[in-house]
Amino acid sequence: MNRILSLTFMITATLVVGVMVSGSAKAEDAVPMTEEHIARIRNSCVDTQAILTQLHATDAGLRVDRGQLYESIATKLMGPFNSRLVLNRINEETLLSTAAEYEKQLQTFRLRYQQYEEAMSATLRINCVNQPVAFYDSVVDTRDKRRLTHDSVVELHRTIQKYSTAVDVFAKSLQVDKS
């Protein structure tokens, strides 16, 4: 009986520690703000949170749609095309390296969006009327993370174009070889 109790206690303690070990709150540098600015934030922040809630939902849909498109380009176009080249014993380094670069950028995009979404959720949880400065700091942090997510999107678009150009060059070289 005692063994069962101690085993249950150990399992529970392990799980509690696992759950409790989470990211600690990041200390933010306080933004110097005037009393007027704080009052303005306090007055308009409920409307701001409504806007942010809408943006949060829209961005979630955007993440799913864009994510599916970006994933499909990697797994259903770049990957199969590179595999076909390899199966035909064609070594096209540019296409392989561009596809690998795209995969890395896709991982970064996933991570950055997750960080942005977590920041946005944290912002929406803040009682902005009671904590206007903390709310503003959180909005600034969320904005920075959204900007990073956008940077990832720009990089992905650039690499999609780069792969397309590399395929064009390869197609031309193949035509020259055949003629």
Added chain:
Amino acid sequence: MTEEDLIADAHRLKGWERHRFLLMIGASIVVAIMLVAVSMKLYNSSGAAQLDLSRPGYEHVSEKSLQSEVFKGYSAVGEVTPTTIKEFQAMYAKRANQATNIDAFGGDVMSDTALSLDAPAAPTAPAQ
């Protein structure tokens, strides 16, 4: 073993032993709560939560996203000829256009002005 024997056995139990059934139920509930907490933590930290549009508040977004077409993609098996490459280029161009036609997460929607969080303009000194 008769019913009397069982009752006698029960009377011989001491302390916590008498409540072991309740203890087992209590411990099971505690373990279940802990496992659910761990699952929720993993659900949130793995990024699955961000892709789950079935959450409350995302229903209207979910309805729009479900209208996506099925894309089979390019076959990894076959010859590499100018014709097959052209076929790939057409498929790729269409998909690339769909992926890049929206500047996702861009714009100025989170600026201080858009969110009405900008600092009020400093009062100008009266002209003398």
